[in-house]
Amino acid sequence: MMHREVIPRVVAKLLIPFLLLYALYVQFHGELGPGGGFQAGVIVAAAVILYALIFGLADVKRIVPLRLVEILVPLGVVLYAGVGFAGLAAGGNFLDYFVLDPDPVHGQERGIFWVEVGVLVTVSSTMTAIYYAFAGRGR
Amino acid sequence: MAIARLRNLFALVALGGIYSFMMALALLALDAVDVSMTEASVGAGISTVLLLGTLYLTHIHEAPPTRLALFPLAMSIVTGVALLYGVAHLPPFGDPSTPMHRHVAPRYLNDVVRETGVPNAVTAVLASYRGFDTLGEATVIFTAGIGVMVLLRRRRRAPRDDKQGTGS
Amino acid sequence: MIDLTGTIEPVRAIHGGVVVLMVVGLYVLVARGNLIKKLIGLGVFQTSVYLLYIAPGKIAGGSPPIIADGIVTYSNPLPHVLILTAIVVGVATLALGLALVVRIHEEYGTIEEDEILDRDDPA
Numbered sequence: 403m404m405h406r407e408v409i410p411r412v413v414a415k416l417l418i419p420f421l422l423l424y425a426l427y428v429q430f431h432g433e434l435g436p437g438g439g440f441q442a443g444v445i446v447a448a449a450v451i452l453y454a455l456i457f458g459l460a461d462v463k464r465i466v467p468l469r470l471v472e473i474l475v476p477l478g479v480v481l482y483a484g485v486g487f488a489g490l491a492a493g494g495n496f497l498d499y500f501v502l503d504p505d506p507v508h509g510q511e512r513g514i515f516w517v518e519v520g521v522l523v524t525v526s527s528t529m530t531a532i533y534y535a536f537a538g539r540g541r
Numbered sequence: 542m543a544i545a546r547l548r549n550l551f552a553l554v555a556l557g558g559i560y561s562f563m564m565a566l567a568l569l570a571l572d573a574v575d576v577s578m579t580e581a582s583v584g585a586g587i588s589t590v591l592l593l594g595t596l597y598l599t600h601i602h603e604a605p606p607t608r609l610a611l612f613p614l615a616m617s618i619v620t621g622v623a624l625l626y627g628v629a630h631l632p633p634f635g636d637p638s639t640p641m642h643r644h645v646a647p648r649y650l651n652d653v654v655r656e657t658g659v660p661n662a663v664t665a666v667l668a669s670y671r672g673f674d675t676l677g678e679a680t681v682i683f684t685a686g687i688g689v690m691v692l693l694r695r696r697r698r699a700p701r702d703d704k705q706g707t708g709s
Numbered sequence: 710m711i712d713l714t715g716t717i718e719p720v721r722a723i724h725g726g727v728v729v730l731m732v733v734g735l736y737v738l739v740a741r742g743n744l745i746k747k748l749i750g751l752g753v754f755q756t757s758v759y760l761l762y763i764a765p766g767k768i769a770g771g772s773p774p775i776i777a778d779g780i781v782t783y784s785n786p787l788p789h790v791l792i793l794t795a796i797v798v799g800v801a802t803l804a805l806g807l808a809l810v811v812r813i814h815e816e817y818g819t820i821e822e823d824e825i826l827d828r829d830d831p832a
Binding site: 666686 | 733
């Protein structure tokens, strides 16, 4: 690993909080401007991968353990499907957002929000898991 | 794009990243802001990292071609001619009266704010009108992730183990 | 089937570009023996399809499909949605393919198609 490379380490440390902040902006501003769960998920994964590239795989696994990633991968899909079943439970169709709130428009907003969160969780954790699988190989 | 000629795979991957950014710019010019953003982050970011990771695990140089690839060349050219014939009949570019702009798109664009309160039509269509698509798509990503983990999780085994044990 | 309204130049350029990219991708995919290069060829092929989908969605004088006051023409959001998911699925399949390549390399010690075939059936 590059333990002596000062500049990449400092730059990465400065950059990663902004990357995560930008991912959150992309996620929650995705309803007003360009962006959404997919893009934000990839940016989160990119932040994790940057950390892993600079500080090594062992360090990043202390912060984002493989166990957590493995739980998050299915959790995102379950969250998405759960929104669908919530619509079902509230008396509508599967993935019907109108019934999630007394105000149908608000229900739509709520449904879209949670679905995008599910996508974010799935994409970011899957990309991180794939990177871990590649990087952990052959060491 | 003479990607086909490069034999050093490292340079090839770098070129692929540049190509992705160019593609993102082209998509931006075509008003597809969301898609452009995804292409820039996914194509130029994640794909490049994964390709480099694979190169690290395998060889960086491609073996020289052993034979002249005439048949694939002929096949590609025939396909290209057929495609040219096909695209020549597509409707003109930028014309608002083509069928695809008259079908469901106006409904999405006219009703999206009233029905969902979300001004970004791409997000609304993605998550709400076509929620099933996106659910299936999240499942595809999930499956791919599981597949990669299954393939690469196991430690390197002894060279002459049974070969059926990878579970793919 | 000839356009009577007068051919617009960009359409030829974009469709020609799509066809060129598709042919290059197909050629790399079929002709090259290196498995990683095959996957990159597949990626080029995919991007040509993205372009083919997105290009007709553009309306001349239109703006990105984010609803705002004072804008009347928007580009078609539907192809954007389809391609957005296609890109992410594309990278997922790329990752799966690369994982297979890594496994093949571990098992055979090479990622050249010919050498793999030779090893499988040493004639």
